[in-house]
Amino acid sequence: MDRHIGDMDRHMVVEVEIGSLSTADSPRTSGVDPEHVQALAVVQTPLPPITVHRPTMRVIDGLHRLRAAELQGRTKIPVRYFDGAADDAFVLAVESNVTHGLPLTTADRKRAAARIIASHPQWSDRMIASVSGIAPGTVADLRRRAPGGRAGEESRIGHDGRVRPINGAEGRRLASELIAQNPALSLRQVARVAAISPETVRDVRNRMMRGEDPVPRRGRQADREDTVAPRVGRPSAVPDRDAAQDRAAAVKRLKADPALRFSEIGRTLLRLLNLHTISMEEWDRIIDQVPPHCRGVVAYLAAESAERWTEVAMRVQSKVAETA
Template identity: 40%
Template sequence: MVADSPRLGGLNREHVEVLAQCDIEPILVHRDTRRVVDGMHRLQAARLRGENLIPVRYLDGPVGEVFIHSVMANVAHGLPLTLKDRKAAAGRILVSHPNLSDRAIGRIAGLSPKTVGVVRRASTEEVPQSKVRVGADGRSRPLDAARRREAARAFLAEHAGATLHEIAASAGVSISTACEIRQRVRRGEQNEQHPPLPRMRAAPEVRDRDRTGSAGPPTDEQRTENGRVQRIETLAKDPSLRLTESGRALLRWLNERAPDLEAGRQLMAAVPLHCAVAVADLADTYAREWQRFARALDQAVGDAAEQ
């Protein structure tokens, strides 16, 4: 099937003739629809050489994200897209994915966030209104984030013993945001006028201080937590995750597990002694499930390496 190309001018004949003189790299095709995602010039070059076969790489994913992958591929290599092409592509993505932030769309289309903002404002009648924006890190953030953070702070002021889940539910914020706000309140920080929105959950301080105020080396627990946060941040930079719906869901799920660990440590003191064995058995069950999950991923990597 013919590609839904971001090139407004169609195929460039001269570029096709140049490619026909070279080894043709595989084209990218959406598996379900057989639509060419990237490589129409290469496909035409193969036809020009009289070839009936061409190497193919398949893309799996929702049909609604095929155009995004096409734009990303054309921006990354091959015949450069014109500024007009990239602005038009940004406009289409804004219509189909209005919740993506200007920065995220800018990275897809090779434009600055400021330029995408101009395109968004010029397309107000076509672009559906959205109450959230998905950033380049794959995380969803409400447009009224400042108001929600203030509501969480006010709730915490009245309910000092509230759990992270209660704080989050009261203001419609994430568990990680509720955790950050509570930490700020405990440190006695004043409410900032424009509070920063963290890209990922902040790692604990690398160094620990004892009661005398002297700095000590990080504990094993802190090193483990730092390593976990760094891995999540690395995954969040991968375009195949942060720019797809399934990838963003995975990143959110992984990131939201971190506050659960802190909540679990806080609840540990509340476990009655006669219930400790049952709770420990449940925790062990969850740990074994994670281990099976990790082994399955390791096996998948090993099978791919052998192919």
């Protein structure tokens, strides 16, 4: 929530009359969860202050804490004020309810993302995804289906705060020239000069190593900052069976490699990879047993983990190309 810090004093807390507060315009369309309110109402230690949009006195974060205070018969509640614009207040409400407390449902997060696309069209898919707790690809799909789509857009603000062009073809070409002239330049050095993301620079470098055009064919959309990792081919040592068996066989072979077995880093890698050898049937049983109130957070963490593994795949694959 760093983008909002300038609009909120995190150290100033004031007592505010509950009757003066508004609960309108919440991203939680289903309203409060009575069981969660009851659970908060019996907590003996003081709960964190709620966040309120000062210009409208609307509750941004802490609706359940507000209802719990009412249930306790209190007339005042500790408040931190946010002084930004109404659209930014909604963004903060979504972000707050994704990162802690009772998570928003998937439907609420998608609705919130669609609204943020409309109010902050200059934000990148990845930036909106980080706020709303859904995947960047889902944000991209919502943006395509929104009225007007991508019409008139030339650049967006990325997750790192930098402004980059949507069509990164020229940036990719410049990056390829810089890499060819000086292969020792870091991804970030090239990214700064070419005005594209480091992930896109990595994709350009990988394409060059494979002898491909640094600018992908139209429609693959890899020139956006939400670059998708190239598909990593199946190693020849892995037999052609179903996916779970493939993974298990590959991990088993890695476990037999002394270079991994007898190093701490290697054993850590093996433990991580071993988590992904279970079958889809086992995953189905796990998914079915996720408690309803945890599903939003689990989905968010699974999507984040998928992105991290995609990044790992890209980086390892680039090293494969380097040694080929």
